[in-house]
Amino acid sequence: MVLAEVSRRQHRAGGTRTELTQQTRVGETLIRGLVRAQLALAVQLSAVVLVGLGGLPWLFAIAPSVGRMTVLGVNLPWLLLGVLSFPFLVAVGWTYVRLAERNEQDFADLVQRPER
Amino acid sequence: MSNDFVVPAIVAVTLVTVAIGFYGLRLARTTSDFLVASRVVSPTWNAAAIGGEYLSAASFLGVAGLILKYGVDVLWYPVGFAAGYLALLLFVAAPLRRSGAFTLPDFCELRLGSRRLRTLATAFVIFIGWLYLVPQLQGAGLTLATLAGSPYPVGALVVAVVVTANVALGGMRAVTFVQAFQYWLKLTALAVPAIFLALHWQADGRPEVTPPDGPIFRTATTVVVEHRAVLTLPDGQSREVRPGDELTFAAGEPVPEVSGVATRASDWLLPSTAGSDDRGLFATYSLILATFLGTMGLPHVLVRFYTNPDGAAARRTTLVVLALVGGFYLLPTIYGVLGRIYTPKLLVSGQTDAVVVLLPEAALGAGTTGRLLAALVAAGAFAAFLSTSSGLLTSVAGVISTDVLGRGSVRGFRIATVIAGGVPLILALNVSGLDVSQVVGLAFAVAASSFCPLLVLGIWWRGLTDAGAAAGILVGGGAAVTAVLITVLGPPLTGWPATLTAQPAAWTVPLAFTVMVAVSLATRRRAPADTGRTMLRLHAPDSLRL
Incomplete structure (x- = not known):
C-alpha cells in the first residue's frame, strides 16, 4: 500500500524531483532560485518596515514640529507608535505569508509539471 | 495598603495553572506522545500559546512603568517586542520548522x-535564559x-519555587493549553480594568494628562522613597532622597522634578530631538535593533515552533502571534498615560513598575470595584x-540536562x-533596583x-562555516554580554559609555554579522x-x- 503510493508519486512527479534530491546541477539551480526569491521577498518587506517605522525616530529628530502635531487631541508620535504601528506590522506579515506561499506554489508547480 | 482579594486571586491562578498542567499532561500521555498531541492543535491555539509564553512581566508591568517614567x-x-515576531516570520519561521531543530x-x-x-550555543542559551x-x-x-x-523576596521565592517544582515534576512541559489559557487571562486582566479606567477618566471630567505646569498630586499623598534620587522642588531647591525617606504632599501640589525621570511635560510628551540629544537617538535605534532582531534568539520562543506540523503552518502561526501580541500591546500605554494623572507618587518613589497593579485602586478608590480590578490585574501579572x-525554565533545564x-x-x-531555577532566584534577590523592562531589553540585545x-x-x-559562526557569537555576543x-x-x-553599554545592540549586532561573514569567508573550506x-x-x- 505504502510502496504503491510512493511509486505512484514518483511516477507523477517525474524527473525534476529526482534532480532536486540527487543534487544535480539542475536541481541546485532550481532550489537556489527559490531561496533567492524568498530572501528577496523578506528583504523587500523588511525595507518597508525599515522606512515605515525605522524612519520615525529620525523624522521626529530632524523635524520636531511633526512630533508636536496632534490628531484628535493625541500627539502624532503617540498615535503612530502606540496604536497604528501594530496593524501596520500585521499587514506586512500578512502580505509576506501570501507572497511566500505563492513563491512556493510556483516552485512546486515547476517541479511537479508533467514530463514530456 | 493591603487588598484582601489579591492573595486569593493569585492562589487561584497558580492552582488553575498547575491543575491544567497536570490534566493536560495526562491527556497528552494517553495520545502516545506529547508531540503528536500538540501537532493536532490548530494554528490559532498554538499562536495563543506562543503569545501566552512570550508576554512576560516586562510586557505586563514593565512597559507601562517605563511609559509612565x-x-x-x-x-x-x-x-519592538511585537515587531520581533515579524522578523521571525520573514527570516526564520518556516525554514527553522523544516530543519526539525528543537533548540538553538x-x-x-x-x-x-x-x-x-x-x-557555545548552549552557554548562550543558559545566559540569555537566566538574564x-x-x-x-x-x-x-x-x-x-x-x-x-x-517583603520583596517572598514573591520572587514563591514564583521560583512553584515554577521549579512544576517544571521538575513535568506539569507544565509543552502543554499548549496552559499557555493559551494564560494569554487570554493576561489580555482580560489588562483590558477589563483599562475599560473601567477610561470610563472613570471620562466621568472625572477628562483631566489633562500633561498639565502645563507638570504633573500634580490630585489628593494629599505620602510617598515612601524606594530608589535614591535628587528632587528639584518648585521653589528651585534641590534635595537628595534615599530609600525609606517619607515625603508628604498636599492636594494640588505639583510633583517635584525627579532626577532620571521625564517629569516635565515636554520631555515626556515629545520624542527626543536631534542636536540636543544624539545619545537619545542612538539609544532609540539600538533598542529598535535589539527588540526587532532579539525575539528570534530567545530560547523559549524557538522551542514552540516545533509544535507546528510544517513550515507553512509555522508561518501562519507566527502571523497570528504577531496579531495577538500586537493587540495586547495597545493596553500598557493606557496605564502608563493614566498613571501620570492618578499615580504621580510613583514618579517620586521610583517604583514605576508598580503602576499597572496600583492604578485601579488609585483611580477608582478602594471600594469593591477598585479592589476587585486590582486583584484581577494581580492575577494577570502572576499568570505572566x-x-x-x-x-524559560523548561528550555534552560532542557539544554542543561542534555548538553x-x-x-x-x-x-x-x-x-x-533545580540548578536552572536557583541561579536566577539568587540574582533576583540582589538586583531589585533595576527596571524590569531594561533587564529584559539587555537579554534581547544579547540574543x-x-x-x-x-x-x-x-x-x-x-x-x-562553523568557525565563522563561533567567532561571530563570541565577538558580538561576548561584547553584548x-x-x-x-x-x-x-x-x-x-x-556615551553609559549609552553604549545600556543599549549595546546598535554596535554589537553589526559587529556580530561582520565577524561571522568575514571569518566564514576566510575559512571557506x-x-x-x-x-x-x-x-x-x-x-x-x-x-x-x-
Whole structure:
C-alpha cells in the first residue's frame, strides 16, 4: 500500500524531483532560485518596515514640529507608535505569508509539471 | 495598603495553572506522545500559546512603568517586542520548522555539524535564559510587596519555587493549553480594568494628562522613597532622597522634578530631538535593533515552533502571534498615560513598575470595584510570571540536562531544573533596583548579537562555516554580554559609555554579522559538504515532501 503510493508519486512527479534530491546541477539551480526569491521577498518587506517605522525616530529628530502635531487631541508620535504601528506590522506579515506561499506554489508547480 | 482579594486571586491562578498542567499532561500521555498531541492543535491555539509564553512581566508591568517614567521614547519597547515576531516570520519561521531543530544548539549541529559550536550555543542559551528569568522573579516580588505588603523576596521565592517544582515534576512541559489559557487571562486582566479606567477618566471630567505646569498630586499623598534620587522642588531647591525617606504632599501640589525621570511635560510628551540629544537617538535605534532582531534568539520562543506540523503552518502561526501580541500591546500605554494623572507618587518613589497593579485602586478608590480590578490585574501579572518563567525554565533545564549534565534521564532533567531555577532566584534577590523592562531589553540585545546572525546567515547563506559562526557569537555576543555585566554590576557611568553599554545592540549586532561573514569567508573550506541538501530541506515547499 505504502510502496504503491510512493511509486505512484514518483511516477507523477517525474524527473525534476529526482534532480532536486540527487543534487544535480539542475536541481541546485532550481532550489537556489527559490531561496533567492524568498530572501528577496523578506528583504523587500523588511525595507518597508525599515522606512515605515525605522524612519520615525529620525523624522521626529530632524523635524520636531511633526512630533508636536496632534490628531484628535493625541500627539502624532503617540498615535503612530502606540496604536497604528501594530496593524501596520500585521499587514506586512500578512502580505509576506501570501507572497511566500505563492513563491512556493510556483516552485512546486515547476517541479511537479508533467514530463514530456 | 493591603487588598484582601489579591492573595486569593493569585492562589487561584497558580492552582488553575498547575491543575491544567497536570490534566493536560495526562491527556497528552494517553495520545502516545506529547508531540503528536500538540501537532493536532490548530494554528490559532498554538499562536495563543506562543503569545501566552512570550508576554512576560516586562510586557505586563514593565512597559507601562517605563511609559509612565519616560514617555513617548519608550513606546519603542512594545513596538519592538511585537515587531520581533515579524522578523521571525520573514527570516526564520518556516525554514527553522523544516530543519526539525528543537533548540538553538540542535540547529547549530544540524546546519554546521559542529559539537563545539553546539556547546557555545548552549552557554548562550543558559545566559540569555537566566538574564530573562531574573526580571520575571523581580516582577513577582514587586507585585506581592506592593499589593499584599509582603517583603520583596517572598514573591520572587514563591514564583521560583512553584515554577521549579512544576517544571521538575513535568506539569507544565509543552502543554499548549496552559499557555493559551494564560494569554487570554493576561489580555482580560489588562483590558477589563483599562475599560473601567477610561470610563472613570471620562466621568472625572477628562483631566489633562500633561498639565502645563507638570504633573500634580490630585489628593494629599505620602510617598515612601524606594530608589535614591535628587528632587528639584518648585521653589528651585534641590534635595537628595534615599530609600525609606517619607515625603508628604498636599492636594494640588505639583510633583517635584525627579532626577532620571521625564517629569516635565515636554520631555515626556515629545520624542527626543536631534542636536540636543544624539545619545537619545542612538539609544532609540539600538533598542529598535535589539527588540526587532532579539525575539528570534530567545530560547523559549524557538522551542514552540516545533509544535507546528510544517513550515507553512509555522508561518501562519507566527502571523497570528504577531496579531495577538500586537493587540495586547495597545493596553500598557493606557496605564502608563493614566498613571501620570492618578499615580504621580510613583514618579517620586521610583517604583514605576508598580503602576499597572496600583492604578485601579488609585483611580477608582478602594471600594469593591477598585479592589476587585486590582486583584484581577494581580492575577494577570502572576499568570505572566508563571507562564514565561515556566517556558524559560523548561528550555534552560532542557539544554542543561542534555548538553551539560549529559544525561537525558528524568532524574537528570529534575536536577537541571533545580540548578536552572536557583541561579536566577539568587540574582533576583540582589538586583531589585533595576527596571524590569531594561533587564529584559539587555537579554534581547544579547540574543540579537549572537543567535540572530547565526539563524539568519545559517538559513540564507551557504557560505557560513562553523568557525565563522563561533567567532561571530563570541565577538558580538561576548561584547553584548560584557555590556550587560557592566550595566548590571559595574559602577554608574555617564555620557556615551553609559549609552553604549545600556543599549549595546546598535554596535554589537553589526559587529556580530561582520565577524561571522568575514571569518566564514576566510575559512571557506570548512563549509559542510552537505550544505546543498540542508538548504533543500530548509526551503523546499512542504507539499513536495522531498
